[in-house]
Amino acid sequence: MNYVKTLGAALLASVAFVSAAAACEVTLRSSDTHPEGYPTVVAVQKMGEMLEERTGGKLCIEVFHSAQLGQEKDTIEQTQFGVIDMNRVSLGPFNNIIEETQVPSLPFIFRSTDHMHRVMDGPVGQQILDAFSDHDLVGLAFYDGGSRSFYNSQRPIRSIEDLAGMKFRVMQSDIFVDMVSALGANATPMPYGEVYSSIQTGVIDGAENNWPSYDSSGHFEVAQYYTLNQHLIVPEVLVMSKTSFDKLSAEEQDIVRQAARDSVPVMRDLWQEREKVSEQRVRDAGVEIITDIDKTPFIEAMVPVYQKYVTSPKLQQMVADIQATE
Numbered sequence: 001m002n003y004v005k006t007l008g009a010a011l012l013a014s015v016a017f018v019s020a021a022a023a024c025e026v027t028l029r030s031s032d033t034h035p036e037g038y039p040t041v042v043a044v045q046k047m048g049e050m051l052e053e054r055t056g057g058k059l060c061i062e063v064f065h066s067a068q069l070g071q072e073k074d075t076i077e078q079t080q081f082g083v084i085d086m087n088r089v090s091l092g093p094f095n096n097i098i099e100e101t102q103v104p105s106l107p108f109i110f111r112s113t114d115h116m117h118r119v120m121d122g123p124v125g126q127q128i129l130d131a132f133s134d135h136d137l138v139g140l141a142f143y144d145g146g147s148r149s150f151y152n153s154q155r156p157i158r159s160i161e162d163l164a165g166m167k168f169r170v171m172q173s174d175i176f177v178d179m180v181s182a183l184g185a186n187a188t189p190m191p192y193g194e195v196y197s198s199i200q201t202g203v204i205d206g207a208e209n210n211w212p213s214y215d216s217s218g219h220f221e222v223a224q225y226y227t228l229n230q231h232l233i234v235p236e237v238l239v240m241s242k243t244s245f246d247k248l249s250a251e252e253q254d255i256v257r258q259a260a261r262d263s264v265p266v267m268r269d270l271w272q273e274r275e276k277v278s279e280q281r282v283r284d285a286g287v288e289i290i291t292d293i294d295k296t297p298f299i300e301a302m303v304p305v306y307q308k309y310v311t312s313p314k315l316q317q318m319v320a321d322i323q324a325t326e
C-alpha cells in the first residue's frame with residue numbers, strides 16, 4: 001500500500017516536473033564544472049527561477065553541473081560557437097583570449113574580497129564585462145571565487161623557499177604559469193577534472209584553490225598540506241553565447257541581464273556560508289593548515305609577472321584604477 005502510494009506520488013511529481021519544463025519555450029543550457037549544491041551552480045539555478053517567473057514561463061535555465069558539458073576551456077569555445085548557451089567559469093581560462101580578464105587575475109591585485117567586490121561592481125568590472133562582446137560572448141555578472149592558496153601532497157609550505165622545485169597544477173592561463181615560475185616552482189596547466197588523479201599518481205605535487213573547491217573536488221584527500229598564502233582572488237564570470245542572446249527580444253535580453261545581476265547577492269551569501277562549511281569539513285578530515293605565512297616575499301616575487309603582462313596603457317590604467325579603489 002505504502003509502496004503504491006509512494007509510486008503514485010513519484011509519478012505525480014515527475015508529471016509535474018515534465019509539464020513545468022515543457023512550459024518553457026526556451027531552456028538555456030548552462031555549464032558549470034562544480035557539482036550540484038555548489039554556490040555557483042545554485043546561483044545560476046536561482047537566476048533561472050527569476051527568469052522563468054519574469055518571462056511568464058517562457059525562458060528557463062538548466063544547469064549542467066559537474067562538468068557534464070566538458071572542462072572549462074572547451075566549454076568556453078562551445079559557448080562562443082553557440083553550442084552552449086551560458087557558462088559560469090573562472091576568469092582564469094579567459095586570460096589568453098581576452099586581455100582585460102588578465103587584470104583581476106593578477107596575483108595580489110586585490111587587497112581583500114571586499115576590495116574585489118568594489119572593483120568588479122564598478123567601472124573596471126563593467127569594462128571587463130563589455131570586453132566579452134568582441135569574442136562572441138555577452139558578459140553578464142561576476143561571482144566570487146574566494147582566495148586561492150597552495151596545497152600539496154609532499155610537505156607543509158611555510159615560506160617561499162619551500163616551494164622550490166615543486167610541481168603545481170594551474171588553470172590554463174599563461175599568467176599562472178609565470179606566477180608559479182616566479183615563486184621558484186614548476187607549473188603544469190591542466191583542466192580541473194584531471195587534478196585529483198594527477199596528484200594521486202604523483203604527476204604533480206599539488207595545485208591551488210579556494211576552500212570550497214579544495215573541499216568539493218576532494219583534492220584535500222590526496223594533498224593534505226594547505227598553506228593560506230592567498231596569492232589570487234580571481235573573480236568568476238557568468239557569460240552567455242552571443243548567438244543565443246541575439247535570439248532573444250530586447251525585452252528578454254534586459255530580463256536576462258537583470259536576473260544575472262540579481263543572482264549576485266544570492267551567490268555571495270551562499271559563498272560566505274560555503275567557505276565556512278568547507279573549511280570545517282577539510283579541518284575535520286585532518287588536513288594540515290599552515291596559516292602563519294609571511295606574504296611579503298610572495299608579493300615581491302610578482303614584480304616580473306606584472307612587468308610581463310601589464311604593458312599596454314589600457315591594462316596599466318586598469319591596474320591603477322584598481323589600486324585607487326578604496
Ligand code: GTR
Pocket residue numbers: 033072088089090092145171191192208209210213236
Ligand atoms: C575553481 C573555479 C572553477 C575552476 C577551478 C579551477 O575555484 O570555481 O571555475 O576554475 O577553480 O581551478 O580550474
